[in-house]
Amino acid sequence: xxxxxxxxxxxxxxxxxxxxxxxxxxxxxxxxxxxxxxxxxxxxxxxxxxxxxxxxxxxxxxxxxxxxxxxxxxxxxxxxxxxxxxxxxxxxxxxxxxxxxxxxxxxxxxxxxxxxxxxxxxxxxxxxxxxxxxxxxxxxxxxxxxxxxxxxxxx
Numbered sequence: 001x002x003x004x005x006x007x008x009x010x011x012x013x014x015x016x017x018x019x020x021x022x023x024x025x026x027x028x029x030x031x032x033x034x035x036x037x038x039x040x041x042x043x044x045x046x047x048x049x050x051x052x053x054x055x056x057x058x059x060x061x062x063x064x065x066x067x068x069x070x071x072x073x074x075x076x077x078x079x080x081x082x083x084x085x086x087x088x089x090x091x092x093x094x095x096x097x098x099x100x101x102x103x104x105x106x107x108x109x110x111x112x113x114x115x116x117x118x119x120x121x122x123x124x125x126x127x128x129x130x131x132x133x134x135x136x137x138x139x140x141x142x143x144x145x146x147x148x149x150x151x152x153x154x155x
Contacts, residue, residue, distance in 0.1 A: 016038065068104075
């Protein structure tokens with residue numbers, strides 16, 4: 001394992017993060033540092049700073065809801081051109097950001113769900129009753145079929 005000077009490592013990490021966003025394979029070729037090492041450096045730096053951390057091969061659908069929220073907040077004040085650049089840099093589509101923004105804005109709305117949850121409880125109770133009755137009938141059927149005096153045994 002090679003140890004790199006802190007200043008050198010900080011310089012390389014700075015090239016991987018915004019605004020430079022250099023591609024890791026290119027940096028690996030230029031510096032001779034393995035790609036895995038560079039990916040690990042970037043992820044650790046992003047976690048330290050609280051930036052959005054996504055796996056290099058992960059698409060926007062694999063982002064956590066917290067990461068999506070951070071992207072929505074970061075992009076809130078951008079104009080159309082800046083938003084396009086932001087989306088390209090973060091590998092997301094503007095439509096996805098719009099959908100996430102809509103989900104965020106409706107997250108704290110009061111829902112009219114009391115009646116529906118009461119209906120759900122009623123159906124759960126009814127389902128439990130029916131399952132209990134089914135088990136009782138299956139047990140009775142099993143006892144009847146094992147009885148030596150059943151109609152099957154008389155034939």
